[in-house]
Amino acid sequence: MTRFERLRLDGVTRRFGGVDALAGLSLEIRRGEFIALLGPSGCGKSTALNCLAGLLPLSSGSIWRDDTRLDTLPPEKRGFGMVFQNYALFPHMSVQKNVSFGLQMRGVPRAEARRRTADAIRLVHLEEHARKLPGQLSGGQQQRVAIARAVVVEPSLVLMDEPLSNLDAKLRLEMRTEIRRLHQALGLTTVYVTHDQEEALSLADRLVVLRDGRVQQIGSPEEVHTRPVNRHVADFMGYRNLLPGSADGAYTKINNTGVRVKGTPIGSVSDGSPVVAAIRPEDVSLTGDLEATVEVAEYQGREIAAEVRTDDGLVLHVRTGQRHAPGDKVRLGFPPDRLLIFPADAS
Numbered sequence: 001m002t003r004f005e006r007l008r009l010d011g012v013t014r015r016f017g018g019v020d021a022l023a024g025l026s027l028e029i030r031r032g033e034f035i036a037l038l039g040p041s042g043c044g045k046s047t048a049l050n051c052l053a054g055l056l057p058l059s060s061g062s063i064w065r066d067d068t069r070l071d072t073l074p075p076e077k078r079g080f081g082m083v084f085q086n087y088a089l090f091p092h093m094s095v096q097k098n099v100s101f102g103l104q105m106r107g108v109p110r111a112e113a114r115r116r117t118a119d120a121i122r123l124v125h126l127e128e129h130a131r132k133l134p135g136q137l138s139g140g141q142q143q144r145v146a147i148a149r150a151v152v153v154e155p156s157l158v159l160m161d162e163p164l165s166n167l168d169a170k171l172r173l174e175m176r177t178e179i180r181r182l183h184q185a186l187g188l189t190t191v192y193v194t195h196d197q198e199e200a201l202s203l204a205d206r207l208v209v210l211r212d213g214r215v216q217q218i219g220s221p222e223e224v225h226t227r228p229v230n231r232h233v234a235d236f237m238g239y240r241n242l243l244p245g246s247a248d249g250a251y252t253k254i255n256n257t258g259v260r261v262k263g264t265p266i267g268s269v270s271d272g273s274p275v276v277a278a279i280r281p282e283d284v285s286l287t288g289d290l291e292a293t294v295e296v297a298e299y300q301g302r303e304i305a306a307e308v309r310t311d312d313g314l315v316l317h318v319r320t321g322q323r324h325a326p327g328d329k330v331r332l333g334f335p336p337d338r339l340l341i342f343p344a345d346a347s
């Protein structure tokens with residue numbers, strides 16, 4: 001393994017036909033860190049990963065492993081392991097052969113290769129399947145082979161591009177835990193691409209939120225989740241209620257309604273300026289004094305997700321532990337520490 005302290009991306013930019021798919025990504029990754037690149041479809045996540053891997057040349061910027069410049073090196077010289085959503089296993093080779101292939105290519109002596117292959121297979125709990133072909137395995141098992149194959153060569157960095165997107169909900173959860181466990185057990189450094197905020201929050205030490213090729217926010221899961229820097233990150237982090245309004249002293253007047261709410265300003269919000277008030281469904285209180293009627297109620301196990309409408313037509317998403325049904329009256333409140341006020345024109 002090529003030991004390193006830091007991997008640094010410096011203004012990494014990739015253009016396709018005049019459009020910046022990735023515009024100036026700068027990021028320092030510490031050894032052992034788990035970084036998630038997160039954002040909606042088309043925001044540049046895969047482009048960033050492919051630039052790191054060496055599968056796409058940069059339009060500008062540079063990539064460094066400590067003091068070694070990496071972006072001029074071909075993929076195989078970078079020493080990274082990769083796991084993609086379509087596992088890309090060799091169909092005619094057994095699990096064992098798939099896993100040991102990289103070691104063979106690197107000329108690792110046989111006995112050592114055998115030991116490391118067995119270790120990697122044990123790590124992903126596939127001992128009983130070592131002699132099977134990929135076609136004889138379930139999706140989750142194949143995904144584990146792909147992970148074993150990536151980590152067996154002890155890469156300095158593991159790159160994962162939506163590795164769980166082809167799995168069903170239950171397996172996704174299991175594999176998520178598995179990936180985090182492996183990351184810790186092997187002391188890997190991982191860059192993980194996903195559009196699933198829950199996956200990113202639960203796996204990563206730090207999130208990099210992208211939009212239109214640009215970094216919106218870099219921070220711990222808690223930072224990004226509770227203190228999104230703009231309304232786009234808020235939107236992506238589950239602040240489903242984004243209410244356009246205007247600043248009115250300490251309050252926000254919600255457009256086209258008589259509703260006034262008090263929240264926590266994020267960025268500079270001057271009196272009279274257009275703002276967006278953001279709050280998550282689960283943070284809307286149902287013991288306030290704004291009357292609303294339940295229009296849609298979705299049963300979600302422990303809770304009901306409901307869409308409610310106030311008398312002057314403001315529609316909000318809420319969550320409730322009560323068994324509310326359409327037509328029920330509720331009384332909404334907005335805890336000021338849960339309601340974030342963003343300048344409307346923030347990009």
Ligand code: ATP
Pocket residue numbers: 016017020021022039040041042043044045046047048195
């Ligand atoms: P998804 O989650 O859908 O995979 P993403 O965030 O990974 O999306 P990218 O695949 O990095 O997004 O694409 C970023 C932008 O660059 C998109 O607008 C995409 O259309 C464009 N793009 C990506 N690859 C190419 C290419 N080979 N040629 C032209 N445009 C491309």
